[in-house]
Amino acid sequence: MRRMDAHSLDSLVTPAALVDLDRVEANLQRVATYAREHGLRWRPHTKTHKTAELTALQLRAGAIGATVATPREAEVMANVAADVLLAYPPVGAGRLARLMALPPYARLSVALDSREALEGLGRAADAAGRTVGVLVEVDMGMRRVGVQTPEDAVALARAIASTRGVEYRGIIFYPGHLRAPLAEQGPALHEQSSRLGTFVDALAAAGLRPSIVSGGSTPTLWRSHEVVGLTEIRPGINVLNDRNSAAVGACDWSECAYSVLATVVSTAVPGQAVIDAGSKALAKEEGLAPQGGYGALLDRPEVLVRGLSEEHGLLDLSGTAWRPRVGERVRVVPNHVCASVNLHERLHVLRGGAPHATWAVAARGW
Structure with missing residues (x-):
């Protein structure tokens, strides 16, 4: 961590990633309170x-x-966290070698959905003298990864239980396909509960009741308790929030703690302003907001980033009387914060609206 001097925000070279620490802390307290009130572990x-x-x-x-x-990410987070879950199939000798090299104090768990991944993990863990927890990944409708049936889950759990170097700990899923507004999620969450129950019941009947049932996402975060059987939640975005989160009601606009500082570099074309934050700073991802665009200004959310090229962002001024001048600075909330953060080497942290520190985005890249 590096301290920022009190006047350095004005002299930052743009585009620059900013984090409002006051909003971060409020976001963390909100989810911690929610998890505690509903008896959910928060990972x-x-x-x-x-x-x-x-x-x-x-x-x-x-x-x-x-x-x-x-x-x-595991290497970086193991420096501060004694419990690390890799929610990604640990396939490949290079990936396994790095996981086995994590500090011995790190309690490592992984998610997987195949015998092939299990066999490689078991061999690597046994050779390294580690015991790695395993969660069986189940597909709850996203159609990306995960075993398809309760019978498949039971078969894989049995294989885990009989494999050296690993320990069966439960099941995991990701409901990333549920992106409806918060108020409209009831039927889908009911279906999730029903489908999840078939997996839990089958495992329990086989003597393999999962001690961990891990799920959740930021869009469904505040209704996670409606998924019967869930024991832990894994939201990521809610610590910083973004335009997509606000669009589905998972946060208020005032809870967006991340923005990209940019400079207006041109106003030559009527009805728009050009900023120096393009797809290489904001990420060119389609969003969930019905108005479209790739982001919006933090202090003027009616002003959308209507277009992006690599180094240029086009601000649509048709819905505002504001007319920026060349050299003026703005803060953009992107559609998807995860993709934007990964494009930056550092986060410039604000406290009380003033520069406070600079943190390396140490886990980006390789």
Whole structure:
């Protein structure tokens, strides 16, 4: 961590990633309170921010450990978290070698859905003298990874229980396909409960009742307790939030803690302003907001980033009387914070609206 001097925000070279620490802490307290009130363990996904400092804040707020997606994230987060879950199939000798090299104090768990992944993990863990927890990944409708039937889950759980170097701990799923507005999620969550129950019941009948049933996402976060049988949640985005989260009602616009500082570089074309934050700073992802665009201004959410090229962002001024001048600075909330953070080497942290520190996005890249 590096301290920023009190006037350095004005002199930052743009585009620059900013994090409002006051909003972060409020976001963390909100989810910690929710998890505590509903008897859910909270294991946030660090793919959103990729910084050890934010993971440390999450742990201090009540998180039980860190969820990661890559070996690099595991390496960085193991410096501050004693419990690390790799929510990604651990396939490949290079990936396994790095996982086995994690500090011995790190309680490592992984998610997988195949015998092939299990066999490689078992051999690597046994050779390294480690015991790695395993969660069976089940497909709850996203159609990306996960065993398809309760019978498949039972067969894989039995294989885990008989494999050296690993320990069966439960099941895991990701409802990333549920992105409806919060108020409209009831039927889908009911279906999730029903489908999840078939897996839990089958495992229990086989003497393999899962001690961990891990799920959840930011869009469904505040209704996670409606999924019967869930024991832990893994939201990632909610620590910082983004335009998509606000669009589905998972956060208020005032809870968006991440933005990209940009400079207006041109106003030559009528009805628009061009900023120096393009797809290489904001990420060119389609969003969930009905108005379209790739982001919106933090202080003027009616002003959308209507177009992006690599180094240019086009602000649509048709819905505002504001007319920026060349050289003026703005803060953009992107559609998807995870993709934007990964494009930046550092986060410039604000406290009380003033520069406070600079944190390396240490887990990005390889």
